[in-house]
Each structure stands twice: as structure tokens, then as C-alpha cells.
Amino acid sequence: MNILSFLNNSKTRFFLFQIIAVSIVAFIAYHAVSNLNYNIDRLGIHSGLGFLDLRAGFDIAEHFIAYTPDSSNLDAFYVGLINTIVVSIISIIFASVLGVIIGIARLSNNYLISKLAEIYVEIFRNIPILLQILFWYNLMLISLPSPRDSFEFFNIAFLNLRGIFLPKPIFESGFIWVMLAFFMGVFISFFIKWFFNKKHDLTGVKQRTWGYHLLSLLGLPLGVYLMLGSPVYFDYPGLQGFNFRGGFTFSPEFLALAFALSIYTATYISEAIRAGIESVDKGQKEAALAIGLTQTQALKFVLLPQAFRVAIPPIINQYLGLTKNSSLAAAIGYADFVDVFSGTVLNQVGQAVEIILITMAVYLTLSLIISLGLNLVNHKMRINGLNE
Amino acid sequence: MSIFTPKQSRPSPKTQVGILSWTTKYLFSSKIDIALSLFAFYLLYLILPPLLDWMIFSADFSAKTNAECTREAACWFYIGEKMNLFMYGMYPLEEYWRPNLLLAITLSFAFIVRLLRFQPYKNKAALALFIIYPVVAFFLLYGNDFLGIKIVETDQWGGLMLTIVVALVGIVASFPIGIFLALGRQSRMEIIRFLSIAYIEIIRGIPLITILFMASVMLPLFFTEGINFDKLLRALIGITLFQSAYIAEVIRGGLQAVPKGQYEAADVAGLSFIQKTVFIILPQALKISIPNIVGSFIALFKDTTLVLIIGIFDMLAIAELATSDINWMGRKTEGIVFVAIVLWSLLYLMSRYSKALEGRFNTQY
Known part of the structure; x- marks a missing residue:
């Protein structure tokens, strides 16, 4: 009897199950570790x-930091990581711009524009991303011209089979002052914002401030730049051999990678934007106009903040x-983190366990950073009192 | 005395009906609208003619060899010649009836389940089919000496068949694991909850390709010598590990959507934890999650293409492989476009279906 009631006690049970x-x-x-x-x-x-x-012993075509085959595997690790981050950031920027445009286009009154946007979304969202990457890469390889007759853009940038060649800014020592x-x-811009907000709170006078912001954000660095006599020059690409x-x-x-990632992710971003805009009740706009806000004000202070709250996460x-x-x-041999580290380094060293675990840890860290950003945004957008 | 005769109502003004009013309303309503429409026409002009020209008008449908085909446009005979490769991979020709039969069985199973949907024993029947089906599928595709079905090693599997096998195994095997993980995440037992959360979040934080690498190079080190895994099996394990974390999150959403009163009522009725979970909570939670489960199946179907990176010949890998045929050099684009069309059609149908399900299950209580 005692034993039974003891066993039926939920605390004991929890304890036993967890054990x-x-x-x-x-x-x-x-067993896994002993087998290992x-x-x-x-x-x-x-x-x-x-x-x-150890010495890496292989070359990496694209590196943003100094790297030679004599560098260590750790350097290869950094090269791969930086390549991953660079391609991700550039794709994120393009995907966002394209996604916002497509999302708004889908809600356009213009039949052709909204239909085109819809077709774009339905096509590119339903094709596996790997297939798209391979497709664009293949297309580039067969359709881009050889370096001799490459596409020119004002004779400073070139596009050909070997990639895109852009002028490279070289910073002289004086550039640090511009930075x-x-x-x-x-800093000044933040101060201006604070100052005019305060003024608005105290006196009710609302002033346009973008002129000041422009002056402090662009004018100041530009002034310093000109004062120092343009401490930047460009290294232009040129055909040699x-x-x-x-x-x-x-x-x-x-x-190819950045293009495919942008095109693919933009479809999802556009859907999020559309859902965000559609989630704002029609009454909100009518109410905003009824209390005398202008169209722009209604958009800026009432509609967009609510749309973004739904769309951003x-x-x-x-x-x-x-x-x-x-x-x-x-899959296409861009030297990103997985390609360099879990690919080439793994093949050379053969230490699968360490390398795979490090790879996982790196991606977990990247995910964690982005999730932290998401939490910050969610926190910032929280409506006080709505969700406790 | 005159009789009232209603006047024929006048037709709507010309500006309000017909194609002209439609175009003015939806294409040319304002200056910006006109600019947008012209821009859209320009985009169409840029994209459509070369695309259609490549795919249809200049394309060669009849030329039998690569040399007879034009260089500038598609050569569709190539796809026809490689069709078996695209569909079955290197599966032996005389055994094609097996995947075909399996497809027929699959479709008839779906039909049977649908027929039985009003019968009282439908759940048991469905469960039985659910258990029998994988066994039948395995014996049919892989073969068995005892049953007299010739064994076809998995390195001969490929093409669309393999893509579907990977996706189906992934979803079916990850489903029970996902349920346990979801329940574990909701559990009041801290350690179990912690283990579930850790598993789910770690898997969701890393790309599938890392998990596939892990399954293909790291997993064999964890087993005793002599246990040698099949390459496909390793990929399937990786995909199942990956997918179960996502399924768990989907089911957790369902569990959270079940009203609290249901849990309390089950407790009050004196049901044990297992009775409560199996008879009260899960049926409701799973029903709520069905559209999202379909959604995650779609995502999985797209992700199956990744197995090509660890050397398994799914349909996309076949598109790469088929160009190594010396008779058909330089026809990679056709292969990729063909695979894109096939996978897109399947995925588009599934996403339509998922949308329809969402509408059907969107019942308010």
C-alpha cells in the first residue's frame, strides 16, 4: 500500500522518469564516445x-583577409567564416530591397504589376534553393563573355566569366579622420534628434530636422574629406594578358550564390511584407484620417508601425x-565556411568529429546572434500591456 | 388610360464597361500607373521572348543527337532519352515495375483511407496501413532474397523516385520523434524539458548540410567496427534528425492551441497522463497542426535536393550527372530546367493543397 502510494506520487514519478x-x-x-x-x-x-x-596547404580563391597556402587551418577557418558573413550580408540587403518592392507591388492596383509580382513569388518560392543556385551558376558560366570582351560599365567595372571586377578604394592614412x-x-545626429524631440515635448513645435541630420551625417565627413585633400584613391581593374x-x-x-539567395529569400520577405500591410485593419486608416492626420502622417505614425510589428519577426x-x-x-565551390572548413580542411585533416562540432557551434552562434536581434526588435515593438 | 411600360434602362456608359474601362482602371489610371504598366511591359519584353525562344520556338524537339541540335536553344530530345535516368536513377530497367507498383499501392492506400473515412474502424485501419506500408515499400524497392525479389542496392536508386523516397521516409520517421520532442518540451519534468529544448534548438540553429555531413562522416565513427551503414541510410538518418526538430515545433504549436480546459477536463475525468495525451490532447493538437505539417513536408521536399552534396543521386544530381555522357556534353541547362519544372509542379500543387487545408481546418470553436 505504502509502496503503491509512493509510486503514484507525481514527484517520485517525475524523479524516476527523469532518472x-x-x-x-x-x-x-x-557507447558513442567509447566507440569513437x-x-x-x-x-x-x-x-x-x-x-x-597546422599549415593549411591549399589555396582559397576569395579571401578578404591575408591568406596563402602557408597560412594555418585557423586562418582558413576565418577566411571561410568571413566569406559566409559577407555573402549573407550582401544577400540580405538585396533580398530585403527586392522583397519590399515585390511585397508592395503585389498590393498594387495595377493589375499587371501585382500579377507579375505574384507570378514571381509563386515561381521562385516553389523551386528548391539549391536548384536555383546551380541554375544561375550554370547560366553565368555559359552566357558570360570571356575577359577580352567583357561587359563594361563606364570603363571602371567589368563583368565576365571570371566574375565582376570593381574599382577598389585604397584608404590613405588620413582617412581615419573622415571615419x-x-x-x-x-553622435551629433542622435543629439539633434533628442534636442528636437525635447523641444517638441516642451513647446509643441514640430520642426523638420532632416536638413540637420544630412549636414551632420554627410556634410561633416565630406568637409573633413575635402579638407584633407581626398585621402582615398581608387585602384581600377584593367585587362592584362x-x-x-x-x-x-x-x-x-x-x-550566383548571392543572386540565388536574394531572389529566393525575397519571395518570403515579400510575403511577410504583404501579410504585415494586410494585417492592419482598414478602420485604422479611416480613424487616422478622421482625426485629421494627412495621408503621409497616417502612413508614418499609424499604418507602417503596425504593419512592421507583424512583418519584422x-x-x-x-x-x-x-x-x-x-x-x-x-555545391558550386564558393569558399564559404562549410566549403572551406567542413570540406577542404576536413578532407585534409580527417578529424570529422572536431570539425563538424566546430561547424555546428559556428552556425549556432550565428543563429543565436540573429535571434538576439529578433528578441531585441520584438522587445522594442512590444505594446505595453497588450501581451502582459 | 395608359399602361405603364417600364423604360428600357440605358446601357452603362462606355467608360465603365468593357476592356477599355478595365485597362483604364487597372493599367492606366494615373501617370504613375501608366509608368508602372510601361515598366511591366518592358520587363515582360525583356524576359519572355528570349525565354520562349530558348524553350519552344528555336528549340529542337526531334534532333536525335547532340550534333544535330542547335547550340543556341534547348534540345529536348536529350531529356526524353535520359527520362529513365531522371525518374529512376540507375535502377535496373527490368525492375521498374517495382517502383511503379509501389506508386500504385501508395495511391490506392490514399484512396482506401479516403473511402473509409466514415467507418467506425477508420483509425485502426489507417494505423494498420501506416505500419504495413513502410514494410511493403522496403521489400518492394530494396528486395528480399527470401521473398524472391531481386535485391537492388541503394546506390542504384536515384532520380525522382529517390527524391520522393527521401521526403516520405523523412516525414514518416520524424513524425513520432517529433511528437515525443513536442511533449517533452511541454513537460513539467525539468531535465526532460531541457533535453528536448536543447535538441530542438540546436538542430534548428544549424543548416541541414552540416547535419548531412555529420551523418555521413561523423556518425559512422560512433558505431562499433563492422556496422557499415549504407550511404542512403546515413542521409535518411540525418534528414530524420533534422526534420523531427521542425515537426516538434509544429506539433508544439498544435499542443499550445488546445484549450486549457481540455487538459483540465481530462485530469478531472481521472484519465492517466497517457490516456489524456493519446485520447484527448493529441487528436486535437494533431488536427490543428495538419496544415503546418504539410507546410513542413513541402520544406522537407525542397531540402531533399541537398543530398546531392553527399553524393546521392536525387533528381537534381541526375541533371548534373547526365551531362557527363560524352554524347550530350553541354546540355546541363536543359536538365536543370527540366528538374525545375518537375519539382516546381509538385511543390506548387502541394502548396495549393496546403492553402486549401488551411481554409478547411480554420474552424472556429
């Missing part, structure tokens, strides 16, 4: 993180998805 769960997990983990140790010994694989300091002036400008030299290059792999989730999808670079 069982933990022991199952521990059992599996123990055995297999590592058997196959003669090294373990530990020592491989990070400082810019940060100063940002069979290829372009100088300037700044994005490979066709990068272009899914959009940030799409940014997260895009960052994860950028790992498909491995």
Missing part, C-alpha cells in the same frame, strides 16, 4: 584542436534561413 531519461542518454553517449575512441585509435586519426595551427568625423556625425588585374573581384560563384527569421542556406555554397 531513466538521463540514464538512457548517458548510456548512448557512453576505439575507431579513432583504429583508423589512426588524431584528436584535439592541434590541427588548427572619425562620420562617427562624430552619427588574359585576365583583369587590380581592383576588387567577386567570383561568378559568389555572384518573420523577415528576421528569413535572414536566419538565408544565412543557413548560404552554406549551399559548397
Whole structure:
């Protein structure tokens, strides 16, 4: 009797179940690790993180930091990580711009525009992203011209089979002052905003401030820039032999990846934008106009804030998805993190466990950073008293 | 005395009906509108003619060899010749009846379940089919010496068949795991909740390709020597691990949508935890989650293309592989476009279906 009631006590049961769960997990983990140790010994694989300091021995076509085959695996790690971040950020920017345009276009009164936007969304959302990456990459390889007859843009930028060649800004030492002036400008801009908000609160006078902002954000750095005698010059790409030299290059792999990611993610962003705009009740606009706001004011103070509250969280989730999808670079050989680290380095070193775990940790960190951003935005947009 | 005869009502003004008014209203209503329409026409002009020209007007449908085909446009005979490869991969020709039969069985199962939907024993029947089906499917596709069905190793599987197999196995195998993870995440037992949350969040935070790499290079190290995994099985394990985290989140949404009163009423009625979960909560939660489960199946179907990175020949990988045929060099675009059309049609139909389900299940209580 006592035993039964003891067993039926929910606290005891919880305890027992959790003990069982933990022991199952521990059992599996123990076996996995002991097998792992055995297999590592058997196959003669090294373990530990020592491989990070070894000479990498392979070249990476695109690197934003100094890298040669003599660099260490750790350098390769950074090169890959930075490439992933660069392609993600550039794709996020393009996807957002395109997504917002398409999202608004879908709600347009113009039949042709809204229909085109809808067709675009339905086509590109329902084709796997990997297929799109391979498609655009293939298309670029067969349709871009050779370096000799590449597309020119005002003779400073070139597009050909080897990628896109852009002028590369070279900063002289004086440029640091321009940067400082810019940060100063940002600071001043915040002060201007604070000052005029305060003034508005105290006196009720609302002034247009964008002129001041423009002056502090652009005028100040520009002034310093001109004062120092333009401490930036450009390194223009030029044809030498069979290829372009100088300037700044994005490979066709990068272009295909960024293009496909932008096109694909833009469809989801446009849907989020559309859902956000449609979620605002019609009464909100009518009420805003009824209390005497102008169309612009109604849009700025009433409609858009509510639309954004609905649209932003899914959009940030799409940014997260895009960052994860950028790992498909491995399929076309863009030197992103997965391609460099879980691809080439793994093949050379053979330490699968360490490398895969590090890769996971890196992507988890990236995800965590983006989720933190999402939480911040959600917190900022919270309506006090609505959801507790 | 005159009889009242109603006057024939006048026709609507010309500006309000007909194609002219439609165009003025929806295409040319203002200056901005005109500009937008012209821009849209220009876009169409840029995209459509070259696309149609490549796909249809200049394309070659009859030329039998690569040399006879034009370079500038599509050569569709290539797709016809490689059709078996696209559909079945390297599956032996004389065994094609097996995947075909399986497809027929699948469709008739779906039909049977639909027929039985008003019968009292429908759930048991569906459950039985659900258990029998994978066994039948495995014996049919892989074969069994005892049953006298020739064994076809999985490295010969490929094409659309493999794509569908991977997606179906992924969703079916991840479903029970997902239910347990979702329940674990809702549990009041801290350790179990922690383990579930950790699993779900870790998997959701990393790209599928990392999990596939893990399954293909790291997983074999965790097993004793001699247990040698099939490559496809490793990919399936990876996909199941991945998908179960997403399914868990979908089902958690369903669990949270079940009104609290249902939980309390089940407790009051004296049901045990298992009775409460199986008979009261899960049926409601799963019903609510069905549209989202379909949605996550669509996402999985798109993700199956990733298996090509670890060397499994799904339909997209076939498009890459088929161009290595020396007779058909340089016809990669046709292959990719064909796969795109096939996968797009399937995915589009599924997303329409999911939309329809959403409407049907959107019942207010």
C-alpha cells in the first residue's frame, strides 16, 4: 500500500522518469564516445584542436583577409567564416530591397504589376534553393563573355566569366579622420534628434530636422574629406594578358550564390511584407484620417508601425534561413565556411568529429546572434500591456 | 388610360464597361500607373521572348543527337532519352515495375483511407496501413532474397523516385520523434524539458548540410567496427534528425492551441497522463497542426535536393550527372530546367493543397 502510494506520487514519478531519461542518454553517449575512441585509435586519426595551427596547404580563391597556402587551418577557418558573413550580408540587403518592392507591388492596383509580382513569388518560392543556385551558376558560366570582351560599365567595372571586377578604394592614412568625423556625425545626429524631440515635448513645435541630420551625417565627413585633400584613391581593374588585374573581384560563384539567395529569400520577405500591410485593419486608416492626420502622417505614425510589428519577426527569421542556406555554397565551390572548413580542411585533416562540432557551434552562434536581434526588435515593438 | 411600360434602362456608359474601362482602371489610371504598366511591359519584353525562344520556338524537339541540335536553344530530345535516368536513377530497367507498383499501392492506400473515412474502424485501419506500408515499400524497392525479389542496392536508386523516397521516409520517421520532442518540451519534468529544448534548438540553429555531413562522416565513427551503414541510410538518418526538430515545433504549436480546459477536463475525468495525451490532447493538437505539417513536408521536399552534396543521386544530381555522357556534353541547362519544372509542379500543387487545408481546418470553436 505504502509502496503503491509512493509510486503514484507525481514527484517520485517525475524523479524516476527523469532518472531513466538521463540514464538512457548517458548510456548512448557512453557507447558513442567509447566507440569513437576505439575507431579513432583504429583508423589512426588524431584528436584535439592541434590541427588548427597546422599549415593549411591549399589555396582559397576569395579571401578578404591575408591568406596563402602557408597560412594555418585557423586562418582558413576565418577566411571561410568571413566569406559566409559577407555573402549573407550582401544577400540580405538585396533580398530585403527586392522583397519590399515585390511585397508592395503585389498590393498594387495595377493589375499587371501585382500579377507579375505574384507570378514571381509563386515561381521562385516553389523551386528548391539549391536548384536555383546551380541554375544561375550554370547560366553565368555559359552566357558570360570571356575577359577580352567583357561587359563594361563606364570603363571602371567589368563583368565576365571570371566574375565582376570593381574599382577598389585604397584608404590613405588620413582617412581615419573622415571615419572619425562620420562617427562624430552619427553622435551629433542622435543629439539633434533628442534636442528636437525635447523641444517638441516642451513647446509643441514640430520642426523638420532632416536638413540637420544630412549636414551632420554627410556634410561633416565630406568637409573633413575635402579638407584633407581626398585621402582615398581608387585602384581600377584593367585587362592584362588574359585576365583583369587590380581592383576588387567577386567570383561568378559568389555572384550566383548571392543572386540565388536574394531572389529566393525575397519571395518570403515579400510575403511577410504583404501579410504585415494586410494585417492592419482598414478602420485604422479611416480613424487616422478622421482625426485629421494627412495621408503621409497616417502612413508614418499609424499604418507602417503596425504593419512592421507583424512583418519584422518573420523577415528576421528569413535572414536566419538565408544565412543557413548560404552554406549551399559548397555545391558550386564558393569558399564559404562549410566549403572551406567542413570540406577542404576536413578532407585534409580527417578529424570529422572536431570539425563538424566546430561547424555546428559556428552556425549556432550565428543563429543565436540573429535571434538576439529578433528578441531585441520584438522587445522594442512590444505594446505595453497588450501581451502582459 | 395608359399602361405603364417600364423604360428600357440605358446601357452603362462606355467608360465603365468593357476592356477599355478595365485597362483604364487597372493599367492606366494615373501617370504613375501608366509608368508602372510601361515598366511591366518592358520587363515582360525583356524576359519572355528570349525565354520562349530558348524553350519552344528555336528549340529542337526531334534532333536525335547532340550534333544535330542547335547550340543556341534547348534540345529536348536529350531529356526524353535520359527520362529513365531522371525518374529512376540507375535502377535496373527490368525492375521498374517495382517502383511503379509501389506508386500504385501508395495511391490506392490514399484512396482506401479516403473511402473509409466514415467507418467506425477508420483509425485502426489507417494505423494498420501506416505500419504495413513502410514494410511493403522496403521489400518492394530494396528486395528480399527470401521473398524472391531481386535485391537492388541503394546506390542504384536515384532520380525522382529517390527524391520522393527521401521526403516520405523523412516525414514518416520524424513524425513520432517529433511528437515525443513536442511533449517533452511541454513537460513539467525539468531535465526532460531541457533535453528536448536543447535538441530542438540546436538542430534548428544549424543548416541541414552540416547535419548531412555529420551523418555521413561523423556518425559512422560512433558505431562499433563492422556496422557499415549504407550511404542512403546515413542521409535518411540525418534528414530524420533534422526534420523531427521542425515537426516538434509544429506539433508544439498544435499542443499550445488546445484549450486549457481540455487538459483540465481530462485530469478531472481521472484519465492517466497517457490516456489524456493519446485520447484527448493529441487528436486535437494533431488536427490543428495538419496544415503546418504539410507546410513542413513541402520544406522537407525542397531540402531533399541537398543530398546531392553527399553524393546521392536525387533528381537534381541526375541533371548534373547526365551531362557527363560524352554524347550530350553541354546540355546541363536543359536538365536543370527540366528538374525545375518537375519539382516546381509538385511543390506548387502541394502548396495549393496546403492553402486549401488551411481554409478547411480554420474552424472556429
